[in-house]
Amino acid sequence: MSNPSPILDCSSVSIRYMVGDFKNIGLKEWVVRRLTGRYKVAEFWADKDVSFALNHGDMLGIIGTNGAGKSTLLKAIAGIMEPTLGKVVRRGKIAALLELGSGFDGDLTIKENAYLRGAMLGYTRAFMDETYPSIIEFSGLKEFEDRPFKQLSSGMKSRLAFSIASFVKPEILILDEVLSVGDGAFRTKSEAKMREIIKGGATTILVSHSVGQIRALCNKVLWLDKGRQIVFTDDVQGACDSYEAFLRSPPGTYPKFDPAEIAAKRAAAKAEAERQAAERRRQEEERRRKAAEAAAELARLRADSAKLAEVRRILKGGGRVPAGAPAGSASKIVNAK
Amino acid sequence: MKRNFMQNLKKHRFLFEELVKRDFKKKYKRTVLGMWWSMLSPLLMLLVMKVVFEQFFGRTMNHYTTYLFCGLLTFNWFSESTNSGMCSLFANAAIFTKVNVPKYLFLFSVNVQVLINFALTLLVFFVFCALDHVQFTWKFFCLLYPIATLLVFNIGIGMVLSALFIFFRDIDYLWRVFLQLLMYGSAIFYTVEKMSPKVQIAFACNPVYRHIAYFREIVLNGTVPSMETHLTLLGFAVAAFAVGAWMYRHYNTRFLYYV
Numbered sequence: 064m065s066n067p068s069p070i071l072d073c074s075s076v077s078i079r080y081m082v083g084d085f086k087n088i089g090l091k092e093w094v095v096r097r098l099t100g101r102y103k104v105a106e107f108w109a110d111k112d113v114s115f116a117l118n119h120g121d122m123l124g125i126i127g128t129n130g131a132g133k134s135t136l137l138k139a140i141a142g143i144m145e146p147t148l149g150k151v152v153r154r155g156k157i158a159a160l161l162e163l164g165s166g167f168d169g170d171l172t173i174k175e176n177a178y179l180r181g182a183m184l185g186y187t188r189a190f191m192d193e194t195y196p197s198i199i200e201f202s203g204l205k206e207f208e209d210r211p212f213k214q215l216s217s218g219m220k221s222r223l224a225f226s227i228a229s230f231v232k233p234e235i236l237i238l239d240e241v242l243s244v245g246d247g248a249f250r251t252k253s254e255a256k257m258r259e260i261i262k263g264g265a266t267t268i269l270v271s272h273s274v275g276q277i278r279a280l281c282n283k284v285l286w287l288d289k290g291r292q293i294v295f296t297d298d299v300q301g302a303c304d305s306y307e308a309f310l311r312s313p314p315g316t317y318p319k320f321d322p323a324e325i326a327a328k329r330a331a332a333k334a335e336a337e338r339q340a341a342e343r344r345r346q347e348e349e350r351r352r353k354a355a356e357a358a359a360e361l362a363r364l365r366a367d368s369a370k371l372a373e374v375r376r377i378l379k380g381g382g383r384v385p386a387g388a389p390a391g392s393a394s395k396i397v398n399a400k
Numbered sequence: 401m402k403r404n405f406m407q408n409l410k411k412h413r414f415l416f417e418e419l420v421k422r423d424f425k426k427k428y429k430r431t432v433l434g435m436w437w438s439m440l441s442p443l444l445m446l447l448v449m450k451v452v453f454e455q456f457f458g459r460t461m462n463h464y465t466t467y468l469f470c471g472l473l474t475f476n477w478f479s480e481s482t483n484s485g486m487c488s489l490f491a492n493a494a495i496f497t498k499v500n501v502p503k504y505l506f507l508f509s510v511n512v513q514v515l516i517n518f519a520l521t522l523l524v525f526f527v528f529c530a531l532d533h534v535q536f537t538w539k540f541f542c543l544l545y546p547i548a549t550l551l552v553f554n555i556g557i558g559m560v561l562s563a564l565f566i567f568f569r570d571i572d573y574l575w576r577v578f579l580q581l582l583m584y585g586s587a588i589f590y591t592v593e594k595m596s597p598k599v600q601i602a603f604a605c606n607p608v609y610r611h612i613a614y615f616r617e618i619v620l621n622g623t624v625p626s627m628e629t630h631l632t633l634l635g636f637a638v639a640a641f642a643v644g645a646w647m648y649r650h651y652n653t654r655f656l657y658y659v
């Protein structure tokens with residue numbers, strides 16, 4: 064927070080889409096509808112008044128359900144789109160890895176596609192010549208190198224895409240669901256690689272539907288819902304808790320971030336857990352006490368039965384009950400046996 | 401702005417080269433005839449036109465084949481460049497909606513490919529000129545001028561069309577109809593000398609015809625056209641390019657709403 068000018072500054076960013084008779088109608092239809100006054104368009108705000116600022120080395124997680132405006136916001140940050148209102152100020156080289164699998168050409172080979180993609184990401188030819196062996200090595204697609212791209216499986220496609228993209232060295236890195244590509248083994252590898260890039264000092268923006276990933280990686284969170292900014296905070300755990308609570312809540316619930324409430328809830332839950340633990344401890348003690356009592360009883364009974372056996376032995380040896388022995392007691396012992 | 405443009409071009413040189421390569425491979429990779437076909441098809445068209453129209457116009461004219469070829473060569477370049485340029489932006493929507501790259505690169509790349517095609521056809525044209533006993537003079541170097549202006553003009557029209565194509569998908573076949581009209585209106589296989597002055601003015605306003613006429617004046621008459629002609633060609637090119645550039649600038653960040 065000591066840096067006075069943030070590396071990325073979004074202030075009141077709003078992005079509007081038009082919907083309705085807007086596209087795919089063709090020129091003829093457009094002219095006809097304009098003339099007959101049946102040309103209708105409506106506005107749709109994908110993002111409304113979103114503001115946040117990131118400093119060097121920050122890792123921002125963006126959470127929100129589908130249609131929250133996450134991808135649109137990323138496009139505005141990357142400069143692919145211009146915000147309808149508001150402003151995005153970037154103070155560094157930016158690399159956006161959005162929907163990696165698309166944008167390849169099915170007819171070109173893997174190698175040709177790799178070079179094309181590298182060029183798109185702003186690599187130089189020299190850099191590409193130098194890095195290409197590592198890229199193909201990392202993707203594990205060496206044997207398919209000269210095959211047309213369309214013959215790859217979709218998992219392989221995203222593996223290649225990730226491998227090329229993972230050599231970027233930007234100051235601001237935008238990741239849209241790219242940490243979850245490929246099979247298990249590749250995912251582990253890719254996450255390690257991504258962490259390496261992030262550790263390299265890039266300011267990173269991560270969109271993920273895995274709240275666990277956000278909790279583990281990010282130090283700031285932006286929560287969007289239907290284009291509205293619910294919260295931008297560095298209380299990552301609090302925001303993730305609120306978000307998860309919202310996901311579990313019945314449809315129609317208004318999403319809200321309330322750290323105090325969350326803290327209270329958390330404290331209550333903790334107290335409840337403690338109470339339950341104490342109860343369990345008490346029950347355990349009770350059980351132990353009873354067990355000890357039972358053991359003592361058992362020992363006493365065993366001693367008694369030993370005594371009985373002794374008495375029997377004596378009786379067998381003597382032939383008869385000595386005079387003076389109470390008749391009742393002998394019969395009692397027999398009963399007990 | 402201009403420096404900015406040049407810097408951008410330098411910065412994206414690698415991407416541009418890769419795009420050109422891609423467009424080439426995609427066009428020729430899976431055809432046995434490949435590049436030969438794109439030279440062969442104008443020749444076949446030339447043959448057909450010669451057979452059909454020589455009866456009507458060829459009797460009174462020397463070098464009718466060369467006359468015809470001048471028209472076809474120029475018109476085909478214009479038509480191919482604008483037709484393939486029109487789709488260039490839309491075809492790369494998957495790229496420009498993901499990566500922030502200058503959008504004119506796609507159109508330029510297509511035009512490089514079409515230009516090389518034109519150059520090959522031009523070589524064939526010179527061979528035909530030789531066979532037709534056309535006198536080669538130093539003035540042939542003047543042909544570089546209409547080639548340059550037509551290249552810029554093509555790119556300008558291509559920018560306008562590719563931008564419009566994003567908004568209105570049916571521009572495609574409206575343009576094909578227009579091209580058909582233009583072909584008949586560009587005096588490819590007939591002459592305009594005997595037409596009324598009014599009609600001649602209409603021809604003078606047709607950029608494609610003006611370029612064809614320039615070619616014919618050099619190749620068939622051996623004379624360099626007037627200064628006025630040079631300025632007109634330049635005017636067409638600059639105007640088309642300015643409109644196209646304005647559209648690209650104005651809609652730069654708005655194209656992706658439509659794809």
